[in-house]
Every structure is written in C-alpha cells, then in structure tokens.
Amino acid sequence: MVVIARCSFCAKPNTEVETLVGGPGVFICDGCVRLCVSVIEGKPSDAPLIAPWEHDLPLAQVLQNLTPVAAATTQVQQNLAAWVGKARELGGTWSKIGEALGMTRQSAWERFGSTV
Template sequence: MSTAVIARCSFCAKPNTDVEVLVGGPGVFICDGCVRLCVTVIEGKPADAPMIAPWEHDIPLEQVLQNLAPVSAASSQVQENLAAWVGKARALGGTWSQIGEALGMTRQSAWERFA
C-alpha cells in the first residue's frame, strides 16, 4: 500500500512520502532533513552575522533562475493550503465576512477569490 502525497517540504520540496517527518505550520511544511540543516546553520552562524534576504546575496544569474521554479512551487502549495483552510472554515459555518476579515480583505474579495 503506497502512502498518498499530502504535502511537500517548503524548503526542499520533498513530498511527505520521501521523508521521515514532515512538520506542518500555517500553510508551510518542513522535513526532518531541513530541520537538521537549519540546526547546523544556526549553530554555526556567528552572532554578529547580518540578516539579509536570500535574493540580496551576491549570486550568479544561473542560481537565481534555478530558484524561480522552487519558489513558484512553494507559492502554489501555500495557495492550495490557503484554499483548503478557507474550505474548512466554510464547512465549519464560517461566513465570507469572517473569512474576509481574517484575511484582511472584504467579504466580496474573499468570496470572489475562494468561492
């Protein structure tokens, strides 16, 4: 019996079927392998290292272009998760006004986007 792919790691894009543990947060997931990598990076990071966004690093165009597809895939996964959460809210009796307010948009905008 094969396990269904429910979600992918938001960092490495491995599906839940290819990792030992996939931890879920609000619309994002991280696998055990990426958690280990994060711990290694955090433990080895100098305390005075500046925080800069990944796209602000001095990297070649080829690497930037390689990152576009994974970033787009992560965005798609987040949008699918958001739609699923909105569906759950509706199934539990949430109104479009409540959903819109939670998302910082009007009732009409929420309905148009998710109905």
Template structure:
C-alpha cells in the same frame, strides 16, 4: 502531521523525493536536512539578527541560478495557497461568512469570495 505526495520543503525547496523525510504543517513543510540544520543553528551561540535574510544569497547567485529557482519558489507558494484554501473551505463548511473570512485575511468579503469560492 502527515505528508502527501508532491510536497517540497518550504525552506530549501527540495522535493520530498530528494530527502529522507518531510514533515507537513499548516501550509508549509520541512525536510529532515533542514531540521538537522535548525538543530545545529539552535545549539550554537545566539547571533544578532542579520539586517537582510541570509538565505538565499541573491547577490552571489547568477541570473541563471535565480531563474532556475523560480519554479521551486512557485511550487512552494502553491503548496501554501492550497493549504490556505483548505482552511478557508473548512471555515465555510462550519458556517463562517465570507465577511468573517475576509476580515480574518485582512481583505474584503468580495475579495475573499473571488479568491476562494472556486477552490471549495
């Protein structure tokens, strides 16, 4: 897959300028550092699923650290939203109705149109 300027890792939220490489997928990206961590985790013993997600450890973060992270999470959300808009635009280009798009996204035709019409 290709990478585009301004992308950030969907897992650690680092911008591509802070890592060696970013691989883009449909609506998400992963950096080489997170891939290496995934390989390390997958090579280790299987662990039972945690009751709560381990990353980030909100209980150990200060309010300031949480607030500093908000723009990074928002940027990752925009990245996913932009990719979704591209998929919707392609469905519409191929002739899919707003009703079918809405059904696929589990929303009404009207809600799909209102959310994505201006992104075409």
C-alpha cells in the same frame, strides 16, 4: 502512500521524508530541520540578516531558484484554499473569512468561492 504535503524548503513530499512538521500553511522535513540546526549552530551571532535574493548570486542560480519558489507559492495557495474550505465547512461566513484575511467579504468570495 498518498502525497499530502511537501517540505516548503526542499519540496520533497511527505512520502520521501521520515517526518514532515506542519505549521500554518508551511511544512518542513526532518532533513531540512537538521540542516537548519547546523546552520544556526555554526552562524556567528552578529552576522547581518539579508534576504536570500539580496545575496550576490549569478543569474543561473537566481533562475534556478525560481522553480522551487513558484512551487512553494502554489503549495501555499492550495493550503490557503483548503483552510478557507475548512472555515466554510465549520460555518464561517465570507465576511468572517475576509476579515481574517484582511480583505472584504466580496474579495474573499471572488478569490475562493469557486475553490471551496
């Protein structure tokens, strides 16, 4: 089986999970969905929302998180390039692609021109 994508949360490839659900540039596996459901069901409704990096964590845990975050960033960049490639295949101009990405035509071409 070919690796097509990885879970954006646990980084497991589609070949190691039962189900991988895709969204615009992100994926979540069945195991992470189950974990999310259990967290949501057990969470008090008045709990404050804070970003994961704002938690009081030891340096070792913060450093450990850098690798999967970097891997997720790489996956998102690859997915974005693939979507830009699809837009080009369908006749999308660099102007339209740049507009969709909130950048100029020239910036879109410079960023993705060699990848598509």
